[in-house]
Amino acid sequence: RKEVEQDPGPFNVPEGATVAFNCTYSNSASQSFFWYRQDCRKEPKLLMSVYSSGNEDGRFTAQLNRASQYISLLIRDSKLSDSATYLCVVKGYSTLTFGKGTMLLVSP
């Protein structure tokens, strides 16, 4: 089992749609969790951290289920500018491990 697994993409959605990304991780001792966004041919940038109680930032909601070792990201009211690859990131004791990423394409 890979350390961090994400939904294979790409996801093609129309503007205004709601889209959800899923991620599972294998190390039960993982300490912290993040979603990063990577635009085409650019570097990854932090989108949001994921807290045990769940957290929301505008149109973005992140959830963590430690028992199931599962993380999710929900994007409501998709915008064209949301088109990017979304990377699930898990921190163990010391290192940050990235998933393969899920590409989102939002069309007019």
Add this chain to the structure above:
Amino acid sequence: EAGVAQSPRYKIIEKRQSVAFWCNPISGHATLYWYQQILGQGPKLLIQFQNNGVVDDSQLPKDRFSAERLKGVDSTLKIQPAKLEDSAVYLCASSRFGVRAVNTEAFFGQGTRLTVV
């Protein structure tokens, strides 16, 4: 605040040649990472430093890759000799705190795109 600086941005070399990449992290950041990102995949950690000490180099192909972080600031990553499968983007990132910090953001440089022909 200046971001993570990397150079060169692009490099094309022939297989069996050597290449070096340079990274200047954000000032004061304790942790520095080198990642390799092959097209269509997520970044894969090559090596992680805390100040000038190595924290994790378990995925670094040590027969051909080497890295150092002198004085706990700048870092260089070297490949010698390069293989075709080394074609990738090499990303440097830094974090403010050491490895024990829980919610610490990693800031990435723009990367060096290496093509081995």
